Amino acid sequence: MNVAFFASCLIDQFRPDVGLAAVDVLERCGCTVIFDERQTCCGQPAFNSGHHAEARDVCQRAIHLLHEQVVQQGCEAIVCPSGSCAAMLHHAAGLLQGDDADMAASVASHVHELGSFLVDVLDRTDVEADWSGRVTWHDACHGLRDLGIRDQPRLLLNKVRGLELVEATTCDRCCGFGGTFSVSMPGISLAMADEKLDELEGLGVDAVVSGDVSCLMQLEGRLRDRGSSIRGLHLAEILASRGAGS
Amino acid sequence: MTTREDILARIRGHIDASGVSPRPTEPVAVRTLGNVTQDDLVEEFAQQLEGVAGCCHRVGTLDEAVTVLAKIIAESGEGMLARSSETRVIDLVEQAAGAWEVATEQSPREVLLDCAIGVTTASWGIAEHGTIVMPSGDADLDRERTRLVALLPLVHVAILRASDLVGTISEAIARVSSHGVGDRPLPPTVTFATGPSRTADIQQELVLGVHGPHAQHVILLTAE
Amino acid sequence: MSGSGSIHHLKSREFSTLYPSALENVELRGALAFGTKLVSNRRDNTVAAVDDWQDLRDRASAIKADVMSNLDHYLETFEQQAQAVGTHVHWASTPAEARSIITGIAQQHGASLAVKSKSMVSEEIGLNEALEQSGVRPVETDLGEWIVQIANETPSHIVAPALHRSREDVRELFARVLQRPMPEDAEGLTEVARLELRQAFADADIGISGANFLVAETGSFLVLENEGNIRMTTSLPRVHIALVGIEKVLPRLSDLDVFLRLIGRSGTGQKLTSYQTLVTGPRRRADDDGPDEIHVVLLDNSRSSLLGNAVTAQTLGCIRCGACLNTCPVYRQIGGHAYGSVYPGPIGAILTPQLAGLHEASQLPFASSLCGACRDVCPVKIDIPEVLLHLRARSVEEGPSARDAVTNKKIRQQGGGFRMWSWAMRSPWRYRMAGRVARTMAWLAIRVPLVGRCAGPLRGWTAGRSLPSPPRRSFRSEMARRRSERRS
Ligand code: SF4
Numbered sequence: 004m005n006v007a008f009f010a011s012c013l014i015d016q017f018r019p020d021v022g023l024a025a026v027d028v029l030e031r032c033g034c035t036v037i038f039d040e041r042q043t044c045c046g047q048p049a050f051n052s053g054h055h056a057e058a059r060d061v062c063q064r065a066i067h068l069l070h071e072q073v074v075q076q077g078c079e080a081i082v083c084p085s086g087s088c089a090a091m092l093h094h095a096a097g098l099l100q101g102d103d104a105d106m107a108a109s110v111a112s113h114v115h116e117l118g119s120f121l122v123d124v125l126d127r128t129d130v131e132a133d134w135s136g137r138v139t140w141h142d143a144c145h146g147l148r149d150l151g152i153r154d155q156p157r158l159l160l161n162k163v164r165g166l167e168l169v170e171a172t173t174c175d176r177c178c179g180f181g182g183t184f185s186v187s188m189p190g191i192s193l194a195m196a197d198e199k200l201d202e203l204e205g206l207g208v209d210a211v212v213s214g215d216v217s218c219l220m221q222l223e224g225r226l227r228d229r230g231s232s233i234r235g236l237h238l239a240e241i242l243a244s245r246g247a248g249s
Numbered sequence: 250m251t252t253r254e255d256i257l258a259r260i261r262g263h264i265d266a267s268g269v270s271p272r273p274t275e276p277v278a279v280r281t282l283g284n285v286t287q288d289d290l291v292e293e294f295a296q297q298l299e300g301v302a303g304c305c306h307r308v309g310t311l312d313e314a315v316t317v318l319a320k321i322i323a324e325s326g327e328g329m330l331a332r333s334s335e336t337r338v339i340d341l342v343e344q345a346a347g348a349w350e351v352a353t354e355q356s357p358r359e360v361l362l363d364c365a366i367g368v369t370t371a372s373w374g375i376a377e378h379g380t381i382v383m384p385s386g387d388a389d390l391d392r393e394r395t396r397l398v399a400l401l402p403l404v405h406v407a408i409l410r411a412s413d414l415v416g417t418i419s420e421a422i423a424r425v426s427s428h429g430v431g432d433r434p435l436p437p438t439v440t441f442a443t444g445p446s447r448t449a450d451i452q453q454e455l456v457l458g459v460h461g462p463h464a465q466h467v468i469l470l471t472a473e
Numbered sequence: 474m475s476g477s478g479s480i481h482h483l484k485s486r487e488f489s490t491l492y493p494s495a496l497e498n499v500e501l502r503g504a505l506a507f508g509t510k511l512v513s514n515r516r517d518n519t520v521a522a523v524d525d526w527q528d529l530r531d532r533a534s535a536i537k538a539d540v541m542s543n544l545d546h547y548l549e550t551f552e553q554q555a556q557a558v559g560t561h562v563h564w565a566s567t568p569a570e571a572r573s574i575i576t577g578i579a580q581q582h583g584a585s586l587a588v589k590s591k592s593m594v595s596e597e598i599g600l601n602e603a604l605e606q607s608g609v610r611p612v613e614t615d616l617g618e619w620i621v622q623i624a625n626e627t628p629s630h631i632v633a634p635a636l637h638r639s640r641e642d643v644r645e646l647f648a649r650v651l652q653r654p655m656p657e658d659a660e661g662l663t664e665v666a667r668l669e670l671r672q673a674f675a676d677a678d679i680g681i682s683g684a685n686f687l688v689a690e691t692g693s694f695l696v697l698e699n700e701g702n703i704r705m706t707t708s709l710p711r712v713h714i715a716l717v718g719i720e721k722v723l724p725r726l727s728d729l730d731v732f733l734r735l736i737g738r739s740g741t742g743q744k745l746t747s748y749q750t751l752v753t754g755p756r757r758r759a760d761d762d763g764p765d766e767i768h769v770v771l772l773d774n775s776r777s778s779l780l781g782n783a784v785t786a787q788t789l790g791c792i793r794c795g796a797c798l799n800t801c802p803v804y805r806q807i808g809g810h811a812y813g814s815v816y817p818g819p820i821g822a823i824l825t826p827q828l829a830g831l832h833e834a835s836q837l838p839f840a841s842s843l844c845g846a847c848r849d850v851c852p853v854k855i856d857i858p859e860v861l862l863h864l865r866a867r868s869v870e871e872g873p874s875a876r877d878a879v880t881n882k883k884i885r886q887q888g889g890g891f892r893m894w895s896w897a898m899r900s901p902w903r904y905r906m907a908g909r910v911a912r913t914m915a916w917l918a919i920r921v922p923l924v925g926r927c928a929g930p931l932r933g934w935t936a937g938r939s940l941p942s943p944p945r946r947s948f949r950s951e952m953a954r955r956r957s958e959r960r961s
Contacts, residue, residue, distance in 0.1 A: 010948050010949070012898075012904075012908070014948055015908065015947050015948040015949055016908040016911060016912060016943075016947050016948075017912070017915075017943055017944065018944070018948075019944050019946065019947055019948035019951050020944070022948035022951075022952075023948065023951055023952075023955075026952075038949070038952050040901060040949055040952075040953070041901045042901075043897075043898040043899070043901065043904040044898045044904075046898075048891075048894070049891045049894065049895065050862070051843060051862065051865075052865065052869075052887055052891065053862070053864075053865030053866040053867075053868055053869040053870075053884070054866075054869055054887065054888065054891040055866050055869070055870075057891040057892060057894065057895035058891075058895075060895050060898075060899060061894075061895055061898040061899065064898070064899055144842070144843070144844040144845055144846075145845070148844070148845035148846070148848065148849055149845065175846075176802055176846075177802045177842050177844035177846065179802065179842060180842060181841065181842025181843055181844070182842075182843075183887065184839070184840075184841065184842045184843075185842075185933070185934065186933035186934050187839065187883055187933060188492070188839075188840060189933040189934070189936060189937060190492070190493055190496045191492065191496065191803055191806050191807060191840070192842070193937045193938070194496060194806040195802045195803070195806060195842070198506075198802070198805075198806075220941075221938070223941065224934075224938030224939055224940060224941070225937065225938050227938075227939035227941070228937055228938055228939045251564075252564045252565065252566050252570060253564040255564075255566060256548075256564050256566055256719065256771075256773045256777060257545045257548065257549065259773070259777040259778070260544045260545040260548070260719070260777045260780060261545045263777055263778060263779075263780035263781040264541075264542065264543075264544065264545070264780050264781075266781050267780060267781050267782055267783055267786065268783075269541075269542050269780075269783055269786070270542065271539075271542045271543050272535070272538045272539050272542045272543075273539055273543070274532075274535050274536050274539040274724070276725055276727055276728075277532070277727070279727070280730060301747075354762075355760075358675060358709070359675070362671065362675060378744060378745045380745065385756075385761060385762065385763065386756050386757055386758055386761035386762070386763060394760070394761055394762055396708050396761075396762040396763060397708060397709075397762050400701065400704050400705065400708060417730070418729075418730055418733055418734070418745070419727065419730035422726055422727055422729055422730055423727070425726070425751070426691075426726050426727070434557065434558045434691070434692075434753055434754060435558075435691050435693060435726075435751070435753040436753065437558075437752065437753055437754050437755060437756050437757055437761070437763055438707070438708075438750060438751065438752055438753070438763055439750075439751040439753075440704065440748065440749075440750050440751075441745075441748065441749040441750075441751075442747065442748055443745050443746075443747050443748070444747055445747070446699065446700055446701035446747055446748075447699045447700070447747055448616045448617075448663060448699060448700050449633070449699075449741070450615070450616040450617035450620065450633060450634070450635055450663075451616070451620075451635070451638075451640050451643050451659040451662055451663065452504070452507070452508070452638075452639055452640040452643075452659060453507065453508050453511050453512065453633075453636075454640065454659035454660075456659050456660045456663040458663075458667075459616055459663055459666070459667055459699075459700040459701060459702070460614065460667060460670065460671075460674070460700050460701035460702040460704075460705050461700065461701020461702075461704060461705075461747070461748065462701070
């Protein structure tokens, strides 16, 4: 299956290893991954801050490129290793107008977050990953609440050799990132992260795993500041692993 | 324009401007618990009422009810009891009151405020919640006055016939509704009461009995 | 477009100073964490036991949409039916009008004491002060509301007004105000309040309440509660006044079933609250109990303007259950007072600016990570994040007149940034350059403390979080390398 890969700007610039890991997993599952180098951002940062005009220009561009990949390059799916950006692409029709909105709706029907793509589209829960250690899953808000991703990552993680998944009661509580919110109201944002991390530190886990790099930056940044040894890992990094472990 | 017309015009103007067209909903059928017997309703009612710290006493007839009421009275020590003027209630209280002084719904408020126990009937019971339903002042029903007697004393005892149990709140509303058909309005007040009065306003700690009764007894007459 | 109304004692412009002091208040945060967690867990458990919960929410949301699409009609029907059973119906465009209607009724009856049951609309219009000024002493009778009243503060939660206070706190307050030693336990303290308030109930000339629902079909209103103070308030005084927002009307009596199944579970985790009182006019028989006179005051206060847009109109569906407050990660950290409005939390962050004007509360729509937990729990399916985003966009589009100084500064700064960002993001080449700059900045911020501390927006990020070292190469250049390796 030809798959268009939407990396997201954050992964592209700050966590390329996550993007590469996602590509590895997709290829291992038999996909031909096509990455269009012209892509940049989905427009979400500006959209969420109320700057719709700026967001619209960027979003429209992303939609055009992805639409081209579907129509001209025969990509059957668009996969994004970020629930948040996938959700933005799902909602883009509401931001755009006329033909662009139609195009966005058609793009949206092809967009999948990585974990959900593996489980729901490819019907794979075992991707032959091998990673030893104890982890807990953080449900990133947009993946969970906009896209309904809850079971898929857990199914995938449970099939990873050597991995032990433990649940946190705060698994579905927001990490406090929220884009510009984390910068403009850092006090609240950090307090939100701490509420989760207080529990995580008591679970004895090696890593907190999530489907969104933005959450991981928030949680890892805070963990490091608290002097904790818990790592923040993206689902793709675990799934791509063939035996490195914690 | 009056304020009233002003507000209505503003509402209409904004709705029109939004381009939203009317989105009428149709009434839905009365919700029931399905195929249940009266015994099932009694069982469910009792269980639900106990679940919210109320007491359900299942008795066959009014005679057995006397014993139950006498026990409730004995447990409350000494004091004054208020009763409504429904025949069964009058009967019951007469036999069970013992040494207690009895006030009626006609008594002055100061007296009712001092009563430890209030006895009334309830018109209906709702099994799914253990709720009793008490309409007041329905001219056509010419029922007893329950409003203050069921509210002011620390303990409320309601007499309810098992045949007046319904399954759901939806059915109870339908019963209330059937009293307001045509030109006949609903009773001025219908009170739905589920267990004793409660609060959690101090550090989320549950305390039973604030302004309403501290204890809610329902004497359920299963053979009437 | 919206927001020409007002909210009593509104301080939402001070949000940027109110919330940091809330964050520093250890006691407050303890009480908040405890209370919100307890109630939201209870809610989750009770809701999980209802098989058709999602259907119920759909039904409730459809009924509310029905009402909002035809509100004038339903209000007229309500008025007609209410008048037919002898209820007086009053209309108020503004808080001032509502206050003068109510004080007028009180004066007409020579009232000197009013018992009140918790009403957020009464807080919204500052009714207590107006009553006092006209010589009527208002006594709040809901325990939480009474605590807040004698402490001379405002509620911090729309369902649990004293959520911010610990038991010890309440004990000290009672001892100070009542000038006598107080019991330690909640039960003893509750008993103290009960006895204090009994006399007020016996003496009151008028009773004042809000209403959870108005029923158009029958001209009734329904109030629900746990304590019994509303039953007292609606039963004992000779005159009763219900102050209600115009959005509270429902088409039919049978609709109550849907909302009663939702509201108790959502608000307190109870299947049903202890009491529901359905009032359809004053007493009709001379020998019955209950008020001789019932007034319903319908308040607009800018609510009608929310109907102008399908997104904002959702706000009016709110049944004030409080579930969104309890689950909100922001509310859980800062509590209700920080919002500076009688309507705090997620619903407050959308309702306050829409009633009082965006410029009065422009920071509130930004005080959210858009996590969506509020939307998930809302029993009437209000898409609160959607409304927050709508209000953010309006802040940006409508310019400085639609925001306060803090928001203005932030939007101006961000505006410049986003224009550059948008320009950069529209060309792969500019994007690559911008990415390189960002990574270099991050690299510098870690190694050169001064950069970390002074780097504009980055400062909010670096305080309290340690950045990882940024990668040297981006994903796209790694991909390009892979591709050329594979080719060779
Ligand atoms: S917005 Fe929804 S969840 Fe929040 S108080 Fe209103 S009805 Fe409850």
